[in-house]
Amino acid sequence: MEWDSIVAEYLAVCQIRRAMDLLFTDAQDEFRHQVRRWLEANVPSEARGTGPLRSLDTAEGFEAHRLWERTMYDARWSVVSWPAEFGGRGVGLMEWLIFEEEYYRAAAPTRVSQNGIFLLAPTLFEFGTPEQQARFLPSMASGEVIWCQGWSEPDAGSDLAGIRSRAERAGGSAGADASASGGWVLNGQKTWCSRGAFAHWLFGLFRTDPAAQKHRGLTYFLVPMDAPGVTVRPIAQLDGETGFAEVFFEDVSVPENQVLGTVDQGWSVAMATAGSERGLSLRSPARYTEAAGRLLSLYRQRAERDPVAARRVADAVARAVIDAEAYKLHTYWTATRVLDGGSVGPEASMNKVFWSETDLAIYEAALALLGEEAELFGADGHPSSWLDGFLFALAGPIYAGTNEIQRNVVAERVLGLPRV
C-alpha cells in the first residue's frame, strides 16, 4: 500500500529528525546570565547616581549616551554579534536576540549609535572594503563616531529614488579616467536625518548619473558632518526635541574611499540597509515585550484604583500584549529560518508594519488608561515616559519607509499583485 510505506518511512525518519524546540540551550542560558549580570552592575541608574540619562536628543544627553556606549564597548557588549576584530563577540542571531531581551529588561539606555550599528554596519560588512571596515566599524562600536542617515530629501520621501542631491567627479570632468582618484563634490539637501543635530558622520545616497533611470545612477557615500560646506539645521520634533535635522551640502569634497560599494549602484547597496531596518536588526522584539510588561503594570495599578475605567481599556491592553508576544514569536520563527540557511526578502515589509503598529497600540492603550493625566508633564518639566513613548511610536509608521509603501511591497512582491 502506498500510504503504508509513506507512514513507515515517516516513522523511520522520526528517529533522526531535528524536532521543534522552544527552549534555549544551556550555553544560551549561560550567555543570558552573563549579559544580565553585567547589565545589572553597569546600567546607569538612579540608585547608583548614574542615571537615568537625559534624552539623547539633547546635547548633554547625547554625550552621556555616547559615554555609555564606550562603557559597553570596553566590556565588549556594544556589538555582540560582530566579529571580535571589530569589538564584538561573534555570537549568533539567537544570542543577539537574547542580548536584546536582557538589554530591554534592564531598562538600559536607548542606543545612540543605533543608526550606525544596526543600519550602516550590515551594509559595511556586505559592501565595504577591508580598509573601510577597519576604519569605520570600531569607532562606530565604541560610540566615538555617531552616524546619521541621509536618505530623505524635501522632494524624495516615500518616492526615495527621486533623490536629487548630486555628486560629481572633482574637477568637473564626467570622464572617469581623468579624475578617478580625485574624489567627488557633493551638492544638495537631505532632511529628517535622525540624530542629525549631533551626529559626526552621515551615510546616504547621492545622484552620480543624472541621465540614468531613477533607481540607477545613485551612489552610496560616507560623509563627515564637519566637512567644509556641510550645514546642519536641527528640526524640533513633535516632542519638542531636536531628534532630527536638515543637512545642506554645498561643494562638499569627499574622497574616493568614502564611496560604499560600486559607483551608480547605490540603490541596491542602500536597500540592503533598508532591509535591516525593516527586518530583524533595528527593532528587536524585546523592545515591545518590555513595553507591554510595563503596560500590564500600569493596567494593574489603574484597575485597583478604578476598575470600571480600566476595564474599558482591557481589550486594547490584551491586544497590545498579545501582538508584542506574537512579534517575538515571529522573530524566533524567522531567526530559525535564517540560521537554517533561509533569507529574509520582501517579507521584511510585513515586520515593519507589524512592529510599528504594535508599538503604537501599546502606547495608545497606556494613554487611554491615563486619560486626562496623559498629557501632563512631570514635575521635572518633561513628558511622562508613556507620553514620550507615544510621541515616538507615532513616527514608526512613517520612518524606515511608510507603512503604505510597505503594504505595496507586500502586495506586489509577496502576493504578486500588479505594480501598475
Add this chain to the structure above:
Amino acid sequence: MHFAFDENQLEFRSQLRALTDKSCTPADIREAWASERGWSPSRWAALAEMGVLGLTVPENYDGLGLGLVDLVLLLEEAGRSGLPEPLLETTALAVPVLRDAGGAGAEQRRARWLGAIAAGDAVVAVGTASMPAVPGAGRADLLLLERGGELHAVEAAATRQTARRSLDGSRRPAEVAWEPAPATLLASGGDAVGVLASLADRAAMGTGAVLLGVADRLITMTAAYAVERVQFGRPIGSFQAVKHHLANALIRLEFARPAVYRSAWSLDHGDPEASRHASMAKALAADAATGAARMALQVHGAIGYTEEHDVQLWMKRAWSLAAAWGDAPTHRARVLERILGAGGH
C-alpha cells in the same frame, strides 16, 4: 531554540495536500455540504489510510502516537482545503480525551474506540455544556458530553437528536438529549475539570490552526481574483486600496501562525503557560480569519456575495470556527486574566 517543523512534518503536510487537491475540490465540498451526512466516507477512509486519523492515537491502539506539533500543520491544511470531515474534532479533541481520561472502564473504552477511530471506523463528537448544539453529532458513533461538571461517553444510539441547520455546511450541529448513567461516566470532580480544561486548550489551538488555513485560502483566492478582474482597464489588484486590504490580511495571518505553532508545542510539552498560549493562538487566528473573510468579500464584490462563488465556502468556515471554543475577545480576556492572576508578567 529551533522554531521550525522538521522535514517529516512538512512531508506529511504535502501528502495531505496532495490528497485534498485531488479529492477535496470546491465541487467536492459543495457535494458534502449538500449531502445528508455532510461528509464523504470515502475521503474519511483515505485519511485513515494515510494515518492522519490515528496520528494522536497511541501506537498500541494502532495509531502513530504523535503529538500536536505533528498534527498542527495537518489541521492548517484541513482549513486550507476546506475539508468537511471532522479531523480537528477527532484527532485533537476526542482522541486525547479518551486516551487521557482515567477512571472505571477507561481501559475498555480505549480498547473499544481508539483503534476504531484510527481505522476510520468510528467517529466521535464532543459537546460541552455551553454549546447550543453539538457539531457533527449526527454522524458520530460516540459522543463525549459534558453536564453538571461531569464528562460522559454516550453512544449515539442512546441519544435523541434534533439536527439544526447552520451557515457552515461542514459543522452539522444537533441538539442532543441524553441521560447520564454510571456506565457512561468518563470523568467527574477534579478529574473532569482537568480533562475539560485541557480539552478547551487543545480546541483553542486546534480551531486556531484550522483558521490559519482558512485565512490562507481566502487570501490566495482573493489575490488571484484581484489579478484577473479588470475594471477601469486594469486589474483591480493594481489599485492601492485593494493592495492594502490584501496586505493587511496577509500580515495578520503571518503573525498569527507562529503563535499557533508555539501553542501546539506548549501543549505537547506541558508548559505551565500552555493555556495562555492557546488563548493567544485562538485570538490571533480568529481575527486573522474573520479579517481575511471580510477582506475577501469586499475585494470580490458582488460575486463574492453569491452562493455560486466558492469564496463563501471559506468565509462561512471562518465565521463558525472563529466563534467556536471561545471567540477572539473571550480569549483576549483570558490572556489578560491569566497574566494578571499570576501576579507578575
